[in-house]
Structure formats: C-alpha cells, structure tokens
Amino acid sequence: MTGPAERPVPARPRLSVAAEPDPEQFAQWLTDLAFGGAGWPVLLARLAEVAGTGARLVGPTGDLLADSGDSGRDDGAGGSGSGVDRRRGGWPGGRVADPELLGAERVRCTDGWLGRVVPVGTGSRRIGVLLLAEPVDGRQIDYGRAAVTALLIEAVRREPPQPPVPVGAEAVLRALRDGPGAGAVAGREELLRAAAGYGWRLDQPHAAVALGYTGAQRRRWASALTWLDRPVLTEDGYGWTLLHDDPQREVTRLRRRLEQIVGAGQVLVACGRAVADPGRTPESFRDARLLLGLLLRHPGGPSGLSPGAPAGELPFDRAGVAQLLLAVPDERLHWFVDRHLGPIAGRDDLLHTLDHWLASGGSRQAVSEQLHLHRNSVGYRVGLIKRLLGVDPLDPSTAAVLRTALVARELLITAAGAG
Incomplete structure (x- = not known):
C-alpha cells in the first residue's frame, strides 16, 4: 500500500458549522x-474534521469501502489492501459480530x-463498521455513532434494485389496518404467514403505530x-407500522430516529392499545389514528393526556x-358531550x-398567559361558562366530568376529520 508521505492527502471540504457541534446537530448536518x-x-472526511481523528468504513468481509483521506488514499474506493487483517484476529471469521x-x-x-x-446498520440492514x-475518547465515539444514518443513506443509494417479495410489507400492514381481505392478502392464515415473514408475531402482544409530520420537507x-428498522406503510403523508416491545420506549425511539433526519419538533408519534390477536389489530390501528389526530390538533397533547411524555408523543398507555x-x-x-358541554x-373561545382553566386548577394568571388574554377577560369568560353550564368547573366531581367531555369532543372531531 502507498504510504501517507508518498501521496498528497486530498483537501477535506470544510464544515460550515460551529467548531464543536453536539453529536445530534452533527448527525443532522451529515x-x-x-x-x-x-x-x-466526503462524509468520512467531515467526520474526521469534527471528531479530530481519521475514519474508515469497512465492509462485513473486511474490505475497505472508503476512508477520510487521512491514510494516504485519494480514491476513497474499496479494496482489501488496507482492510482488516483477519489473519491477525482483527476480524473474527470475516463476519460482523453482534453490534x-x-x-x-x-x-x-x-x-x-x-x-x-x-x-453501521439499522434493524437487519448491516453494511459493515x-x-x-x-486513540479515541467517548466524545469522538459519539460523533462516530452520529454519522451512521448518513453512511446508511449512501449505502442505499448504491444498492441494486431488490426483487419483489410474494406479499409486500405495505400490503401486510394495509391488511392488518383494514382487516384480512384488504389488498393482496386474502385471509387470516395468509396474513399470519406474511406478517411472520417481516418479524411480526401476531399471536403475541403488538401495537399499531401512526407517524405524522408537521414540517414542510415532505x-x-x-x-x-x-429508514426505520421496520417496514412502514406510507399513505397521504402518514406512516403506519407495528411494534412488539415496550410501547412508551419504542415511541420515543421512533420519534428521535425520525427527528434526526427531518429536524426536531416536527414529528408526531402515537400508538394504539397492545393486542395479541390479528382480529383485533385493526382496533389498535384505529386507536393510533385517533390519538395521532389528537396530537395534530394539540402537538403537546390535549389536557389530561400523555402526562410526563415528551411533546409529539402519545402512546396508548399515557392516553x-x-x-x-x-x-x-x-x-x-x-x-x-351534548349533555355536559351543550x-x-x-363557542370555541x-x-x-x-x-x-381546568388544567391550571383555576389560575387566572396562567390562563391569561396561555391564551394571551387580559386577566379580566379570563374572569368574564369563566363567569359566563359557570352561568351557561350551571356548575362550578372546579368542583372535583364536576371537573372530572368536564375533562372527560372535552376529550370526548376532541375524539369526535378527530374521527370526523379522519373519516
């Protein structure tokens, strides 16, 4: 292999960001x-520039796929000349081991x-390491991990077209959402077999997930x-998929994964109830659709819903x-709703x-700040509400009923819009 002193190292493109971006920012830029x-x-050069150390991308058999230009190579092409030395134990069996x-x-x-x-991989997709x-420290490792998504994007660009599968994942998800018989899946047994091919065990607890986006970069x-680690059905700008693991943790993980690509604060994720029968999976999809609708109307979650959950998330367990x-x-x-809010x-106001008023426990100041109203206007509205409803909203038993009626009204509006 040609040594570093014998060939000029190509100039790396400069990264027009702060000298010390945090790993999350760096992931977005890359x-x-x-x-x-x-x-x-180019991606490896940017990584080397920010992390302050050279970088190489190596395939699962030990071949060098690309490097950051710090080793004297100027073509960035793959080759075994400077790959991993399997004879010296550097690459056990030539295979990628457990991540x-x-x-x-x-x-x-x-x-x-x-x-x-x-x-470097996601789900079952592995391109190497x-x-x-x-020597590297923990900060540099964090930058390396932040580069994984960008490296995978380029990997997909290089992949040859994949042959069609007997029943596509989108057809399976559509049948699970709309019921057997929808689309290309004719019946329950075929649905079970097709779903198993994608790792979905419908006889074990699973939950539907609805994914929404409020930004402009469609x-x-x-x-x-x-780029999620599971197949996704995409329709009308929304995503639909299934999960098996802890719903609250998985909802957060999916949101963060998507925000890494499209930007923070623009992703909404809701999931339905967990079911263990494919006949009830459409119910979980309906829950997820309606809860996503609540998030679209109230990105932070309507009052009384999703306590403690990050904005943009509404798992069924926190609904x-x-x-x-x-x-x-x-x-x-x-x-x-008619009985208690008629x-x-x-009057939307x-x-x-x-x-x-209910969410703040009757704080005129809080309502004034949240609705951008004068305190006197808040007092006038609350007085009018009391007269029209004939109850004190802050009475404990009354407050519970009114909160329930408000959520019921939101669900009806969401269902009407989705229908």
Whole structure:
C-alpha cells in the first residue's frame, strides 16, 4: 500500500458549522449532506474534521469501502489492501459480530492502522463498521455513532434494485389496518404467514403505530420513513407500522430516529392499545389514528393526556381517559358531550378557556398567559361558562366530568376529520 508521505492527502471540504457541534446537530448536518448526494469519502472526511481523528468504513468481509483521506488514499474506493487483517484476529471469521460486542472492540488493518469499531446498520440492514483511528475518547465515539444514518443513506443509494417479495410489507400492514381481505392478502392464515415473514408475531402482544409530520420537507419525510428498522406503510403523508416491545420506549425511539433526519419538533408519534390477536389489530390501528389526530390538533397533547411524555408523543398507555373513550361508540360520545358541554358547544373561545382553566386548577394568571388574554377577560369568560353550564368547573366531581367531555369532543372531531 502507498504510504501517507508518498501521496498528497486530498483537501477535506470544510464544515460550515460551529467548531464543536453536539453529536445530534452533527448527525443532522451529515444527513443533509448525504441527501444532497455526498458519498462516503466526503462524509468520512467531515467526520474526521469534527471528531479530530481519521475514519474508515469497512465492509462485513473486511474490505475497505472508503476512508477520510487521512491514510494516504485519494480514491476513497474499496479494496482489501488496507482492510482488516483477519489473519491477525482483527476480524473474527470475516463476519460482523453482534453490534453490542463490536461497539467495544478495536481492530487492526493490514497496514497497521488501529481503529475503534462503531457498527453501521439499522434493524437487519448491516453494511459493515466504521473505524475511528485510535486513540479515541467517548466524545469522538459519539460523533462516530452520529454519522451512521448518513453512511446508511449512501449505502442505499448504491444498492441494486431488490426483487419483489410474494406479499409486500405495505400490503401486510394495509391488511392488518383494514382487516384480512384488504389488498393482496386474502385471509387470516395468509396474513399470519406474511406478517411472520417481516418479524411480526401476531399471536403475541403488538401495537399499531401512526407517524405524522408537521414540517414542510415532505420528500425528506417520505425518505425518513424508509429508514426505520421496520417496514412502514406510507399513505397521504402518514406512516403506519407495528411494534412488539415496550410501547412508551419504542415511541420515543421512533420519534428521535425520525427527528434526526427531518429536524426536531416536527414529528408526531402515537400508538394504539397492545393486542395479541390479528382480529383485533385493526382496533389498535384505529386507536393510533385517533390519538395521532389528537396530537395534530394539540402537538403537546390535549389536557389530561400523555402526562410526563415528551411533546409529539402519545402512546396508548399515557392516553388517560381517552383509553376508555376510544372504546365508546360515537353516538354515546355525542350524547355525553351534548349533555355536559351543550350550552357552550358552539363557542370555541369558551371551550379553550374551560380546558385551560381546568388544567391550571383555576389560575387566572396562567390562563391569561396561555391564551394571551387580559386577566379580566379570563374572569368574564369563566363567569359566563359557570352561568351557561350551571356548575362550578372546579368542583372535583364536576371537573372530572368536564375533562372527560372535552376529550370526548376532541375524539369526535378527530374521527370526523379522519373519516
């Protein structure tokens, strides 16, 4: 292999960001570059510039796919000349081992270059590992991990077209959402077999997930949905999928994964109740759809819902009284709302005031700040609400009923909009 002193190292493109971006910011910037067409050598050069150490991308068999230009190579192309030396134990069996193990390993390349391993993959997709030139510290490892999504984006660009599968994942998800017989899946047994092919065990607890986006970069959002570690059905700008693990943890993980690509504060994730029967999976999808609708109307979550959950998330387990109301027929919800909110049902100003009045425990100052009203205007509205409803909203038993009626009204509006 040609040594570093014998060939000029190509100039690395400068990163027009702060000298010390945090890893989350760096992940977003590098993802932007990948979507703009930057290849592996450029991405690795940017990583080396920010992390302050050389970087190599190595395939699962030990071949060098690209490097940051710090080793004297100027083509960024793959080759075995400076790959991992399997004879010296640097690459056990020529295969990528378990990511948890790889994250703590160091490997030596055939040219003596020693690197710390960062696995590059998501779900079942593995393209190899990223090596950071030793010695490295925890901060540099964090930058390496932040680069994984961008490296995977370029990997997908290089992949040949995949042959069609017997029943596509989108057809399976559509059948699970709309019931067997929808689309290409004809019946229950075929649905069970097809779902199992994608790792969905429908006889074990699973929950539907609905994914929404409030930003303007729709093409990037559509691309981001393909980068989750599970198949996603995309329709009308929304995403639908399934999860098996802890819903609250998984909802947060999905939101963060998507926000890494499209930006923070623009992703909404809701999930339905967990079910263990494919015949009930459509119910979980309906829950997820309605809870996502609540988030779209109130990104922080309507009052009384999702206590303690980050903004943009509404897992079923944190849906409060909506957990019960989702199972109530619409006609009963209409009756309940008319019975308890009828006199102010046509007054959005009074309904919003009542919602914030209950949420704040009757704080005129808090409602004034939240609704941008004068304190006297808040007092006038609350007085009018009391007269029209004939009750004191802060009476404990009355407050519980009114909160329930407000959530029921939101669900009805959401259901009408989704229908």
